[in-house]
Every structure is written in C-alpha cells, then in structure tokens.
Amino acid sequence: MIGFDYRAPDSLDAVTAALDELGDDARLIAGGTALVILMKQRLVQPAVLVSLRRLTALREIALENGNLRIGATASHRQIENNPLVQEHLPVLGRPFVASRHHGSATRAPSAGTWSTPTPTRTHPQP
Numbered sequence: 466m467i468g469f470d471y472r473a474p475d476s477l478d479a480v481t482a483a484l485d486e487l488g489d490d491a492r493l494i495a496g497g498t499a500l501v502i503l504m505k506q507r508l509v510q511p512a513v514l515v516s517l518r519r520l521t522a523l524r525e526i527a528l529e530n531g532n533l534r535i536g537a538t539a540s541h542r543q544i545e546n547n548p549l550v551q552e553h554l555p556v557l558g559r560p561f562v563a564s565r566h567h568g569s570a571t572r573a574p575s576a577g578t579w580s581t582p583t584p585t586r587t588h589p590q591p
C-alpha cells in the first residue's frame with residue numbers, strides 16, 4: 466500500500482503556498498496519467514499530491530496581443546481541436562493527434578507531458 470496525502474487547492478496562490486510549505490515532499494498532479502504510473506512503480510514517492518484540477522483557469526487557450534497562451538492543464542484533445550491553435554500554430558496541434566488513447570488524450574494536460582520524460586510521450590518540448 467502506497468500512502469500519501471492529497472490536497473486540491475482552489476487557487477494558484479494556494480497551490481504555490483502548499484508547494485512552499487511542503488517543499489520536496491510535494492508533487493503537483495494534473496491528469497495523473499503519468500505520475501500515478503511512476504508512483505505504482507515506486508519510481509516517485511511523494512508524501513503529498515497537490516492537485517491542479519480545481520484551477521479551471523489553467524485550462525484556457527487564448528490569443529493575447531498576438532501570442533497564443535495555452536493553459537498548463539489544457540488537455541491534448543483540447544489543444545488538438547482548438548480553433549486558435551489550428552489557425553495560429555497548427556504544427557503544435559499535430560503531435561497531439563498522435564494521442565489516440567481516448568482516456569489519456571481527453572484527461573491528460575499538456576504540462577504533464579512536457580515536464581515528464583515518459584516513454585509514451587509524443588509531443589515536442591516547448
């Protein structure tokens with residue numbers, strides 16, 4: 466049995482406060498599709514998981530002053546299907562088409578891909 470605490474703050478300030486408080490004992494979790502596997506394999510053993518799930522603003526994709534801003538928890542499928550990505554940065558959407566595992570593509574945010582060297586990763590590093 467792997468024991469850990471779980472926190473789900475409802476603001477970015479609360480997330481950063483939790484990370485400051487917990488230091489190396491904490492690990493961010495977004496979709497959990499990579500981290501949970503690493504935990505099951507005991508390659509990563511955080512004492513506390515700090516979830517990003519309640520930070521809905523982090524899922525947004527927007528165009529600001531000509532720059533495309535993709536929230537850290539926007540899912541693979543959301544990026545692939547987003548009209549702004551298709552219009553302004555179509556090359557970015559293409560690798561996400563490779564995410565054909567439906568559950569992972571709809572649940573898994575892009576930041577998890579970019580911050581973990583998982584063997585299943587198909588996306589380019591920013």
Ligand SMILES: Cc1cc2nc3c(=O)[nH]c(=O)nc-3n(C[C@H](O)[C@H](O)[C@H](O)COP(=O)(O)OP(=O)(O)OC[C@H]3O[C@@H](n4cnc5c(N)ncnc54)[C@H](O)[C@@H]3O)c2cc1C
Pocket residue numbers: 492493494495496497498499500501517537538563564565566569572573574575576577578579580581583585586587588
């Ligand atoms: C069946 C299956 C199919 C998959 N198919 C693909 C695929 O086709 N292409 C692909 O690229 N990957 C694939 N993956 C791997 C995985 O789903 C992706 O890498 C996914 O994007 C991970 O995101 P996550 O939010 O689930 O990460 P999590 O598991 O929540 O976190 C992974 C790591 O990223 C860190 N992290 C998460 N969010 C942030 C953040 N906002 N800021 C800083 N650190 C953060 C966490 O602390 C953790 O270390 C697959 C996995 C499975 C199980």
